[in-house]
Amino acid sequence: MSTNACENVSGKGNSRRVKSGKITSELLQKIKASINILEVVGEHVVLRKSGANYVGLCPFHSERTPSFSVSEGKQLYHCYGCKRGGDLVTFVQEILGVSFPEAVEELADRAKMALPPEWKATGSGTEPNAHRSAQRERQSVAYKLNRFAAAFFHQNLTHLRPASEYFGNRGVGPELIRGFYLGAVSEAWDDLSHYLVSKKAPLDMALELGLIRPSVKSPRAGKAVGYFDLFRGRVVFPILNLRGKIAGFGGRALGDETPKYLNSPESLIFHKSKLAFGLFQAQKHIREKDEVILVEGYFDVLALHAAGFQNVVATCGTALTSDHLNLFKRFANQLTVLFDGDKAGVAATERAMEVGLDHGWVIHGAQMPEGMDPDELVLGHSTGGKERMSKILENAQPLLDSRIEDVVQSALSEGANSEKLTQAIKKIGTWLARFQDPIGKEVRLQKLEKRLGLSKKLIQDVMTTQSAHLTRSNPQARATPEIQTRKPQTKMKATDRILLLGVVSGNPYVQILLEAKPNLPPGATLQDLWENSSAKEFIAQLLMRPGLIEKMREVPDRLWNVLEHELGNEIGDGLGLEGGLDGSVRSVITEALLSQNPPVDLEDFKGAVFRGLYQLWARFSQRVKKSIAEAEVKKDADLQMRWMKDYLDVQRKMKEFTSFYDEE
Ligand SMILES: [Zn+2]
Numbered sequence: 001m002s003t004n005a006c007e008n009v010s011g012k013g014n015s016r017r018v019k020s021g022k023i024t025s026e027l028l029q030k031i032k033a034s035i036n037i038l039e040v041v042g043e044h045v046v047l048r049k050s051g052a053n054y055v056g057l058c059p060f061h062s063e064r065t066p067s068f069s070v071s072e073g074k075q076l077y078h079c080y081g082c083k084r085g086g087d088l089v090t091f092v093q094e095i096l097g098v099s100f101p102e103a104v105e106e107l108a109d110r111a112k113m114a115l116p117p118e119w120k121a122t123g124s125g126t127e128p129n130a131h132r133s134a135q136r137e138r139q140s141v142a143y144k145l146n147r148f149a150a151a152f153f154h155q156n157l158t159h160l161r162p163a164s165e166y167f168g169n170r171g172v173g174p175e176l177i178r179g180f181y182l183g184a185v186s187e188a189w190d191d192l193s194h195y196l197v198s199k200k201a202p203l204d205m206a207l208e209l210g211l212i213r214p215s216v217k218s219p220r221a222g223k224a225v226g227y228f229d230l231f232r233g234r235v236v237f238p239i240l241n242l243r244g245k246i247a248g249f250g251g252r253a254l255g256d257e258t259p260k261y262l263n264s265p266e267s268l269i270f271h272k273s274k275l276a277f278g279l280f281q282a283q284k285h286i287r288e289k290d291e292v293i294l295v296e297g298y299f300d301v302l303a304l305h306a307a308g309f310q311n312v313v314a315t316c317g318t319a320l321t322s323d324h325l326n327l328f329k330r331f332a333n334q335l336t337v338l339f340d341g342d343k344a345g346v347a348a349t350e351r352a353m354e355v356g357l358d359h360g361w362v363i364h365g366a367q368m369p370e371g372m373d374p375d376e377l378v379l380g381h382s383t384g385g386k387e388r389m390s391k392i393l394e395n396a397q398p399l400l401d402s403r404i405e406d407v408v409q410s411a412l413s414e415g416a417n418s419e420k421l422t423q424a425i426k427k428i429g430t431w432l433a434r435f436q437d438p439i440g441k442e443v444r445l446q447k448l449e450k451r452l453g454l455s456k457k458l459i460q461d462v463m464t465t466q467s468a469h470l471t472r473s474n475p476q477a478r479a480t481p482e483i484q485t486r487k488p489q490t491k492m493k494a495t496d497r498i499l500l501l502g503v504v505s506g507n508p509y510v511q512i513l514l515e516a517k518p519n520l521p522p523g524a525t526l527q528d529l530w531e532n533s534s535a536k537e538f539i540a541q542l543l544m545r546p547g548l549i550e551k552m553r554e555v556p557d558r559l560w561n562v563l564e565h566e567l568g569n570e571i572g573d574g575l576g577l578e579g580g581l582d583g584s585v586r587s588v589i590t591e592a593l594l595s596q597n598p599p600v601d602l603e604d605f606k607g608a609v610f611r612g613l614y615q616l617w618a619r620f621s622q623r624v625k626k627s628i629a630e631a632e633v634k635k636d637a638d639l640q641m642r643w644m645k646d647y648l649d650v651q652r653k654m655k656e657f658t659s660f661y662d663e664e
Contacts, residue, residue, distance in 0.1 A: 027116065028089070028104065034111040037075045037088045044095055044284070045070075051596055059095060060084050062288045071594050078590035084583070085590030096242050097283060097330040106243050109140075135268070138205075142269045145205050146238070146246035152195055153183025153236040153249075160184045162254055163235050171379040172302050179281060180302065181246075183236040184254070185229065190215075193227035203227070209248070210265035230264070233257055237298045239270070239316055240280040242327075247275055250298055250316055261298075263317050273321040276313040276328075277301055283331055285310035291334040293366075293393065294320065294352070295374050296345065300338075303375040307386045309393070312338075320352040325359050334364060336396045341368035353399040353431075360437035366396040400435070404428050404444065408451055425454070429462030492584045495608045496532045500588045502605040503539065505598065509605055516609050521620035521650070529612035534582030614657040621650045 038054060041047065045056040047070060058068035058079045067081040078085035084094065092103040108115050117133050157164050157177065163184030167177060176182070185191055193212045196203060206212045207227075215226035234251035241247045248264030264270050276294075278301040279286075286292050293312045295301055304312040311332075315324060320337075328335050337352045339345035349365050356363035368374060377392075378385045411417075411424035428448065435441050449456045492500070502509030517526055527539040592599040624647045631640035 027113075031104070031107050031111045031113055032075065032088050034113070035088060035107060036072065037077065037091065038070060038072050040088060040110075041070050041077060041091060053594060053596070058082060058084075059284060060287060069594050074593055076590050076593055078587065078594045080591070083587040083591075085587045085594075090586070095283075096244075097327075098242050102243070139269055141202060141205055142209055142267070143245045143247075145201060145209065145211075146248070146269075148199075148201060149192060149196075149206075149211055150181055150183060150236075150238045150246050150249070152192060153185055153231075153238075154181055156184050156186065156191075157182070160186055166235060166254055170299055170303075170375070171306060172299075173306070176302050176306055179305075180278070181238050183238070185231050185234055185236060185251075187233035187255075189228045189232060190226070192229045192231070197227070209267050209270070211249075231262065234262065237277060239264075239275055239277050241269075241275060242280060242283070244280050245269075247271075248316070250277065252298065261317055271323075272316045272318050273323045274327060275316055276324060277316055278305070278313040279327070281305070282311050282313050286313075286328075286331045290332045291336060292328045292332045293336050293338055294328075295338050296340055296348070297373065297375060300374040303378045304389070307378040307389060309389065319348060320355050322355060322359065325355060325361060329361070335361065336364040336366055336393065337399065338366045338368065338374055338393070338396075340373040341370040345373075349399065350403065353403060354434060357400065357431060357434040358436060360435065360440070362398045362400050362437075362440065364396040365399040365402060366392050368392065400431060400444070404431070404448070408448075412452075421452070425452070425459060425462050426466065429459060430466040432459070433463040433467035492532050492535065492588065495611055496530050496535050497588055498600050498604055498608040499529060499612065500535055500539075500585065501592045501600040502608075503542070504589050504592045505595075505600070508602065509600075512602075512606060512609060516613060519613055519653075521617050521653070524616045524620070528616055529609065532582075532584065534585045535588075538585050610657050614654060617650060617654045617657065621647070621654065624650055 038047065041056075044059045045068060047054040047056040050069075052071065052073070054070045054072065055066040056068050056070075057063055057066050058081055060068075060079060061082040063081055068077065068079045070077045076085065076087055077091055086094070088107065089100065089103050092098070092106055093100060096103070096106065098106070105115065115136070154177075157167075166184075167173075167182065172182070190212075193206075196206050196212065203212070207214065210230055212227040212229055215228045231249065231251040233254050234257070235254060237250040237252075238246045239248045239250060248267065248270035250264075251262045253260050253262075263272065266272065277298055282292075282301075282305075289311045291311055293304070293309065295304065295312055295314050298314055301312050301314045304310075313328075315321075325335070335356070337349050339349045339352075345368065353363050353365070368377070374389065378389055407424045407427050411420045432441055432444060435444075445456050445459055448454070448459055452459075499513075503513055513526060513529075516529070520526070520528075525540075526543055527536045530536045530539060624643055628640055628643040628647060631637075631643055
């Protein structure tokens with residue numbers, strides 16, 4: 001293991017680059033250099049060689065013909081369909097839906113490299129460095145132990161007949177059992193404890209994870225300490241985090257044991273409110289469909305998966321929280337709640353809607369037939385269950401609107417009962433007061449005004465009082481953090497794109513760009529040729545480093561690494577580094593670097609430069625015109641003359657660029 005190597009890397013000469021909790025470019029390069037992007041991508045995409053690159057079906061969008069391209073030489077990927085592109089780190093970030101630090105941890109893990117002590121472990125607070133290293137070490141032991149226990153549970157299925165029969169009866173076949181690594185444990189008190197002791201597993205960690213408990217009667221019996229198991233006589237569901245590591249377990253009683261469902265207790269790696277059962281297995285499908293379907297039970301997840309609805313997850317025995325929403329928002333823009341058709345299910349649906357409102361997220365609701373759960377529907381009706389489920393999901397409605405409609409209808413159906421109406425308005429007022437989306441709120445208000453024949457002002461007043469009420473009764477309801485929305489791939493204008501494609505390809509494009517410099521109007525710089533602000537910033541950084549542009553010409557293939565290395569800590573922590581470059585800029589860069597031919601026609605590039613110059617001159621001309629008018633108002637004839645002369649120069653200059661078009 002290379003703790004020493006890390007010290008060297010973060011040590012001499014580079015220490016000025018080490019910010020608290022950040023990683024040096026050098027260490028990141030080392031980690032990346034020891035992992036082949038083909039191997040990591042290959043775990044998610046079936047790749048085949050095509051020319052210099054590998055191609056496959058994009059894991060980020062739904063497609064039938066491959067437009068996802070990976071270069072082994074350059075260690076980059078680019079999708080010609082959805083335009084996502086980047087390096088190993090961005091791939092891990094996007095495919096696992098994790099942050100930059102989490103992706104680096106994942107890769108460091110894989111490369112078996114130690115992160116520097118000042119590295120801030122995911123989610124950990126402000127403890128000193130030594131503690132953080134120790135904490136990381138303990139977490140790694142914890143995951144290993146859970147994996148070990150999961151293997152034990154899984155293997156039990158080969159001889160625990162009642163458990164495998166139970167799965168069989170509920171329609172959970174071998175494929176699902178493997179895919180979700182399901183398991184079981186006998187009714188004995190200490191099956192797992194016994195196994196862990198015999199394998200010399202770290203028992204203190206097993207205690208901390210709640211897998212086993214100390215047994216009180218043992219000291220008398222002469223044994224040092226005895227243990228008993230948390231899970232007994234149950235089928236066991238491993239709950240994975242986004243990195244596919246087992247954070248904890250859920251267990252369902254096989255017999256009449258209570259509680260029917262039991263989960264691992266909260267621990268250093270198991271935080272119920274930040275995990276969802278099935279999310280690791282479902283994430284690919286969630287991304288493709290841009291929708292998360294949330295169900296109540298573990299068996300619902302399995303049953304829906306088996307029936308082909310694979311973008312399904314369940315919370316781990318808790319109500320939906322803000323943390324869950326943040327988690328889901330990383331993968332999809334729509335959340336559809338599919339809870340049981342019983343009273344508890346309806347109440348849970350309404351609670352979910354309210355948590356969504358705090359985040360300005362209108363959650364959809366799919367209506368189960370009364371008294372039925374999704375698991376029964378799909379498996380129970382051997383014929384037509386799947387089709388019925390499809391219909392139910394298709395008919396999902398924004399919960400806010402369907403609930404408002406329910407309340408309004410019941411208030412109006414009571415005829416002239418004013419009290420009913422009052423209660424209805426108060427209820428709706430409470431929801432709208434929580435709704436953190438001003439536009440969405442206004443739209444509903446206007447509709448309500450018409451529907452109820454009441455003034456908007458009245459409803460707004462109700463909202464204000466309900467809002468005050470809410471803040472008093474639940475101060476946190478007001479202070480929920482903004483949801484990190486899934487970053488859309490911003491569009492870049494054609495001219496910006498052509499210019500960027502050329503420049504990152506080195507010469508002769510860079511030469512043409514540099515030659516345009518003397519033709520810029522006063523006060524303008526080369527980066528002004530771009531409209532996209534991220535592209536502008538990126539080019540500005542490039543232009544500030546003549547040496548870098550030099551390198552780019554020599555080895556355009558290695559541009560990515562050069563940029564990452566040289567600019568890493570300066571432009572928002574650089575490409576692939578934290579903060580990252582805007583996705584659209586990144587996409588153009590990967591497209592250029594993966595292209596097997598010149599990525600842009602030289603004449604097109606020249607045209608784009610000229611168009612850019614023309615635009616800049618046109619803008620300058622407007623300013624001169626304004627100055628002439630101002631001089632006229634001031635009755636300053638001399639000044640006016642000077643500006644007029646400038647104006648003529650500008651017109652001549654513009655003509656130069658116009659005539660270029662005429663030749664085309
Ligand atoms: Zn794609």
